[in-house]
Structure formats: structure tokens, C-alpha cells
Amino acid sequence: MRQKIKIILMTVIGGLCGLLIGWNTTSPTLMELTIKARQYAYDPPVLHVNYGDTLRIKLVSLDVTHGFFLEGYDIDAKVNAQRKTFMFRHPSEGEDWTEVEDFVFVANRRGKFRYRCSQTCGSMHPFMQGELIVNPNLPFFAGIGGVLGLLAGVFWVFPRNVYEHNKKKEELSDEAFVQ
Numbered sequence: 001m002r003q004k005i006k007i008i009l010m011t012v013i014g015g016l017c018g019l020l021i022g023w024n025t026t027s028p029t030l031m032e033l034t035i036k037a038r039q040y041a042y043d044p045p046v047l048h049v050n051y052g053d054t055l056r057i058k059l060v061s062l063d064v065t066h067g068f069f070l071e072g073y074d075i076d077a078k079v080n081a082q083r084k085t086f087m088f089r090h091p092s093e094g095e096d097w098t099e100v101e102d103f104v105f106v107a108n109r110r111g112k113f114r115y116r117c118s119q120t121c122g123s124m125h126p127f128m129q130g131e132l133i134v135n136p137n138l139p140f141f142a143g144i145g146g147v148l149g150l151l152a153g154v155f156w157v158f159p160r161n162v163y164e165h166n167k168k169k170e171e172l173s174d175e176a177f178v179q
């Protein structure tokens, strides 16, 4: 019974260590994608990425001029209909736009960040928004941590059993010797 508890304990500790590592680990993945804007939605409406991913984003509009303001990342863009290039800026750096074919940023903040249209594009414009979700790499590292913890637990429990077993055998043979 105590052996089981030890193994479970080590598995849980390993899993928690994995969670801690996953929380702070960046993934070096490069994601390239095109975000299509139209009245009054974005495709994709929700973007799931891992903490540390690099994103290369192209923005296109299928109808009228739209914007793409990403909360928390100092990113704003505007795109005219049916164009290969669009205008990009960091709002904190002023009003100047740069014409680009795409923009690149690293998802270096965890959490949910709304993106919304920053160019008045029609009656439902205020409702035109999507969501960037930056997940820490938890499941992967928690899994690895759990497996390592399980192994540690098994080694913690069993070498001792072998040792105790050998000790008993020695004691028995000593007794035999005395007699």
C-alpha cells in the first residue's frame, strides 16, 4: 500500500514539475497563415498557438477596407479589398503605416487576446472581432514529467525491496552459521 502511494506521489510530483517547465518553455514553431477579413468576421475567428510560437500573418479583405488590431501585442493593420499588400503599424510607435505583404511576431505573452476591426467597415463593425489564444505547452511537458515521476517512484520503491530481501537472506544464513 505504501509503495503505491510513493509511486503515485512521484508521478504527481513529476507531472507538476512538467507543468512548471511547460509553463516557461517556448515552442520554436513557425506558423504561417492568412487571416481573411470580411463584413463582419475574421476567418479564422479563433487562433490557437503555443507560447513562443512565431506567427507570420498575411491579412486579406474579401469585401471592403478592414482593420486588424491585436490587443496586448501592439499590432494594428488595415487592408483594402482584394489586395496582396496591406498597411501595418505598431500603435505605440505612432500613426505611420508601413506597406507590407505580411507581418511577423512572437507569441510571447500567454492568455487570450482579442483582435478586432480598427477601420469602420459598416453597421456591425463594432462586433467584428476574433481571439488569439496563446497556450503554454502544458500537456506535453506534464506528460513527460509524469512518466519520469512514475519511473522515479518505481525506482524509489523497488531497489529497497531488493535490499531488504537480501538483508533478510543474510540474517537467515548468519543464524544458520551460528547454529
Ligand SMILES: [Cu+2]
Residues within 6 Å of the ligand: 037, 038, 039, 040, 065, 066, 067, 117, 118, 119, 120, 121, 125, 128
Ligand atoms: Cu471590418
